[in-house]
Amino acid sequence: MTAYLLTVGDEILIGQITDTNSTWMAQELNLQGIRIAGKASVSDTKEAIIRGLKDAFEQADLILVTGGLGATKDDITKKTIAEYFNTEMVWHQETYNRLEGFFTKAGRTVSEMNRNSCYMPADAVILNNDRGLAPAMWFSVSSKILVSLPGVPFEMMHLMKHKVLPKLREVAAQSEHPNLALSPIVHRTVLTAGEGETMLAERLSDFEDQLPENVKLAYLPAISQVRLRLTATGDSEPKLNTQIEALKDKLVAIVGRSVFGYETEVLSSNIGKQLIEKDMTIGLAESCSGGYLSHLFTLEAGSSKYFKGAVVAYDNELKVKLLKVKIRTLKKYGAVSEETAIEMALGAKKLLNTSLALSITGIAGPTGGSPEKPVGLVWLAITDGVNTKTHKFTMDRGRAKTIEYAANIGLNLIRRFL
Amino acid sequence: MTAYLLTVGDEILIGQITDTNSTWMAQELNLQGIRIAGKASVSDTKEAIIRGLKDAFEQADLILVTGGLGATKDDITKKTIAEYFNTEMVWHQETYNRLEGFFTKAGRTVSEMNRNSCYMPADAVILNNDRGLAPAMWFSVSSKILVSLPGVPFEMMHLMKHKVLPKLREVAAQSEHPNLALSPIVHRTVLTAGEGETMLAERLSDFEDQLPENVKLAYLPAISQVRLRLTATGDSEPKLNTQIEALKDKLVAIVGRSVFGYETEVLSSNIGKQLIEKDMTIGLAESCSGGYLSHLFTLEAGSSKYFKGAVVAYDNELKVKLLKVKIRTLKKYGAVSEETAIEMALGAKKLLNTSLALSITGIAGPTGGSPEKPVGLVWLAITDGVNTKTHKFTMDRGRAKTIEYAANIGLNLIRRFL
Numbered sequence: 001m002t003a004y005l006l007t008v009g010d011e012i013l014i015g016q017i018t019d020t021n022s023t024w025m026a027q028e029l030n031l032q033g034i035r036i037a038g039k040a041s042v043s044d045t046k047e048a049i050i051r052g053l054k055d056a057f058e059q060a061d062l063i064l065v066t067g068g069l070g071a072t073k074d075d076i077t078k079k080t081i082a083e084y085f086n087t088e089m090v091w092h093q094e095t096y097n098r099l100e101g102f103f104t105k106a107g108r109t110v111s112e113m114n115r116n117s118c119y120m121p122a123d124a125v126i127l128n129n130d131r132g133l134a135p136a137m138w139f140s141v142s143s144k145i146l147v148s149l150p151g152v153p154f155e156m157m158h159l160m161k162h163k164v165l166p167k168l169r170e171v172a173a174q175s176e177h178p179n180l181a182l183s184p185i186v187h188r189t190v191l192t193a194g195e196g197e198t199m200l201a202e203r204l205s206d207f208e209d210q211l212p213e214n215v216k217l218a219y220l221p222a223i224s225q226v227r228l229r230l231t232a233t234g235d236s237e238p239k240l241n242t243q244i245e246a247l248k249d250k251l252v253a254i255v256g257r258s259v260f261g262y263e264t265e266v267l268s269s270n271i272g273k274q275l276i277e278k279d280m281t282i283g284l285a286e287s288c289s290g291g292y293l294s295h296l297f298t299l300e301a302g303s304s305k306y307f308k309g310a311v312v313a314y315d316n317e318l319k320v321k322l323l324k325v326k327i328r329t330l331k332k333y334g335a336v337s338e339e340t341a342i343e344m345a346l347g348a349k350k351l352l353n354t355s356l357a358l359s360i361t362g363i364a365g366p367t368g369g370s371p372e373k374p375v376g377l378v379w380l381a382i383t384d385g386v387n388t389k390t391h392k393f394t395m396d397r398g399r400a401k402t403i404e405y406a407a408n409i410g411l412n413l414i415r416r417f418l
Numbered sequence: 419m420t421a422y423l424l425t426v427g428d429e430i431l432i433g434q435i436t437d438t439n440s441t442w443m444a445q446e447l448n449l450q451g452i453r454i455a456g457k458a459s460v461s462d463t464k465e466a467i468i469r470g471l472k473d474a475f476e477q478a479d480l481i482l483v484t485g486g487l488g489a490t491k492d493d494i495t496k497k498t499i500a501e502y503f504n505t506e507m508v509w510h511q512e513t514y515n516r517l518e519g520f521f522t523k524a525g526r527t528v529s530e531m532n533r534n535s536c537y538m539p540a541d542a543v544i545l546n547n548d549r550g551l552a553p554a555m556w557f558s559v560s561s562k563i564l565v566s567l568p569g570v571p572f573e574m575m576h577l578m579k580h581k582v583l584p585k586l587r588e589v590a591a592q593s594e595h596p597n598l599a600l601s602p603i604v605h606r607t608v609l610t611a612g613e614g615e616t617m618l619a620e621r622l623s624d625f626e627d628q629l630p631e632n633v634k635l636a637y638l639p640a641i642s643q644v645r646l647r648l649t650a651t652g653d654s655e656p657k658l659n660t661q662i663e664a665l666k667d668k669l670v671a672i673v674g675r676s677v678f679g680y681e682t683e684v685l686s687s688n689i690g691k692q693l694i695e696k697d698m699t700i701g702l703a704e705s706c707s708g709g710y711l712s713h714l715f716t717l718e719a720g721s722s723k724y725f726k727g728a729v730v731a732y733d734n735e736l737k738v739k740l741l742k743v744k745i746r747t748l749k750k751y752g753a754v755s756e757e758t759a760i761e762m763a764l765g766a767k768k769l770l771n772t773s774l775a776l777s778i779t780g781i782a783g784p785t786g787g788s789p790e791k792p793v794g795l796v797w798l799a800i801t802d803g804v805n806t807k808t809h810k811f812t813m814d815r816g817r818a819k820t821i822e823y824a825a826n827i828g829l830n831l832i833r834r835f836l
Contacts, residue, residue: 013444041457286709353739366719
């Protein structure tokens, strides 16, 4: 099955919002084995929408349209699609009931405009929206399918996951049209940190060469991490699961200690789980990363169980006063040095009264570098009070990237220390 | 003039990257008075690219193509465009010289593959890329223009700003084709913080009604901020500048103290400038915001001049030990209260030895709320040691949003205090 993604709305064409819906949809559809033939954004005019629909139908079997389903006058996707399919609009009591329930709960009455939004194309199967007002509409046209979805990301995602994708698998299983077929497909994602794509690819070269024809390995890089995704296609899902589990174990054995988790796990929450298991806490001393690693930890709900806090010692005065870095150390080795990183970590452990402490000190740039200590040089140290490990890297791809990278290297250092 | 944006590359269609190029391009083109007729993403195949080009030429006067200009085999945009225009490929010495210079500097020799990338379509005007290897190509076809650009965002942006947009204005001024005309257009952006779009719109209602026909006002909302953009079109740029300056002053007088800056300024750097002017420093005590506001400050180059550091006191133990919040206060009012926020700010000021200190304490969720103190409740306090101001808000749109919002409210609180 091939799909085409069509977004409707001037807010995308004037650059007011970035279309992240289609990125998410493409990922989800790919996971089902559906290839994206193309995607387009059109403006909120009848002509543009109709042209977009024609182009889409020429290029794919499944057309997913997002946006333009609000109750206001400028949202014309629904009536334009109805016109395109030459189907009349009929009253949809269930949509009205849901809408009335929503307004009653909010202590408001249903306006004429909202009432009018409860007419739906007669040929459409209505998929209720459990996260908002506008439902999705499913049209079957001979061997093709069109689904119109609201453009609000969390409404669209909820509808896709709970209504559209299940129905798609159902239709694919029942349909006799070969272009609507969906082959069984299974995925396993192995999460790694600390090694680049090239290094991993070299170590996995033989493994890749020996993969059966129905299995593919994809490298999905993120900041200081690489996700390795195995995808197997075939006729029987149970067989595929057995096959891919064995291959995944083999892959994990080769990659070894760079593996930190599976599927959608996040490194900071993986560390959190380990800390909870070991009944340990962590604290940070951040200089160049300026609070960003604290932010990564505290983004996780429940992180207060293991993350006690941090000192953002941006000024050297605070490194001395709070973290007890020796003035002599700063003078002799500088604020960006292994010696300072170690004293910062030890000082943070004591001050924050944690089991572990990590420090980060570096030159985020764009100024402040020197030939011996260039912009992008970062020192990290981790300690449990007895053992202390350090790590150094240099990466100058702009201030924001250096900060992001330093924090992620810090996470991996904690993982390895545990 | 109308434009169509075409991106080439499977990495967009499989959802590996989000197309942010077209958002940026749309904004830039809109600022020049160029309307975007539509945009599409196509895969790296000859058929898909040619279909995309045809569709684009049918819908607009200016076609901007990004991506697919690398030296590897799967990058086929250049040769496909050449084929589309039926023009031969010729050796381009200047591109080779630049490439050789780049490789020599990196201590490498030019590979056969890279050498081959120096052939360019004979009909194209080559726009040198000062940020990368692949130049942009400019094609004029009767009354239409096509520009092919590399997909790497910072290369594309640099080429657009320094080569494509200036050339476009030049061509527009000289061309006799009405569809290539560009009317003089000027913009002024007024940055506001602390007031919602609806409140501003109410206060600006009369101002908007009285705007001359050639001037438009746009509301561009961001987190706890609204940018107000005035756009004037006409025949004479100097006249438009005079007109819009007067209107901008009038708008600023109405909006008053919510205005914090102009054009592309950022609130944290605006605060930084003020602190430097007043020879003041700032420190933070972050609880629920978990280091995010420190991150916003330290993202700005040069922030070490005024930002000394922060205590991320996630655990109450640290609120007491480091920030000297009284145990009695925590017991009586709780960690999320005006009283605790005040003690945190005063404690941070003393500990970090700064002119000002701001504290943030709240319930980021999703758990930890109660009927009296719901998830999303946040208390902030700012102090200079003599005067202390507090602020409270509740916003439950998920953990990440609450953190982001709290930090931005914090910035505005600092601005107002200054």
